[in-house]
Amino acid sequence: xxxxxxxxxxxxxxxxxxxxxxxxxxxxxxxxxxxxxxxxxxxxxxxxxxxxxxxxxxxxxxxxxxxxxxxxxxxxxxxxxxxxxxxxxxxxxxxxxxxxxxxxxxxxxxxxxxxxxxxxxxxxxxxxxxxxxxxxxxxxxxxxxxxxxxxxxxxxxxxxxxxxxx
Numbered sequence: 683x684x685x686x687x688x689x690x691x692x693x694x695x696x697x698x699x700x701x702x703x704x705x706x707x708x709x710x711x712x713x714x715x716x717x718x719x720x721x722x723x724x725x726x727x728x729x730x731x732x733x734x735x736x737x738x739x740x741x742x743x744x745x746x747x748x749x750x751x752x753x754x755x756x757x758x759x760x761x762x763x764x765x766x767x768x769x770x771x772x773x774x775x776x777x778x779x780x781x782x783x784x785x786x787x788x789x790x791x792x793x794x795x796x797x798x799x800x801x802x803x804x805x806x807x808x809x810x811x812x813x814x815x816x817x818x819x820x821x822x823x824x825x826x827x828x829x830x831x832x833x834x835x836x837x838x839x840x841x842x843x844x845x846x847x848x
Contacts, residue, residue, distance in 0.1 A: 726760065733838070734764035737808070745772040746805035750779055750823055751796065753812030757840040761810065775800060777826075779819050792822045803831040811839045 710717055721729075737745075747765070749758035765772055778796035807827055811820055820837055827835055 730760045730764040733761060734768040734770065737765060738768040738770050742770065742806050744805045745770060746802050746807050747772050747774045747810065748807050749776055749810040750819060751776050752778065754810045754840065757812060758810045773805065775802060777823055779823060781819065792818060805832055806834045807832050808836045808838055813841045814839045
């Protein structure tokens with residue numbers, strides 16, 4: 683049975699490790715907050731495997747995986763692993779885009795913080811993002827990628843939140 687370890691918000695030097703660390707079998711704590719597990723590890727692995735098999739069925743010859751950091755890194759890593767297990771040869775590049783500036787509220791202006799470091803021309807690009815909110819980030823990066831001579835661009839995101847104002 684999996685377990686989660688949560689640490690108290692503040693560390694008391696006089697308290698022993700047993701008091702600092704609570705082993706939980708249901709709802710984990712992250713940054714002092716209880717979080718709900720939406721999908722099990724097995725459910726995520728099965729879905730990633732299904733996506734990887736669908737991509738493998740298209741027989742991509744020069745596939746380039748392009749995750750948008752930082753949000754997509756765990757999903758992208760899991761999907762890349764599943765693609766490898768499905769026998770898909772690929773290359774990986776990264777971009778980092780921000781619309782937050784110094785605050786925590788998303789703004790309208792996107793900033794490219796880290797650009798692609800190699801020549802991606804001739805590659806079929808799979809652009810990966812964590813969540814489809816407004817679609818602005820995917821459009822911004824898609825427009826940048828289309829400036830390079832690529833045969834195709836596919837989009838993949840982990841989650842599409844319901845009922846958001848786009």
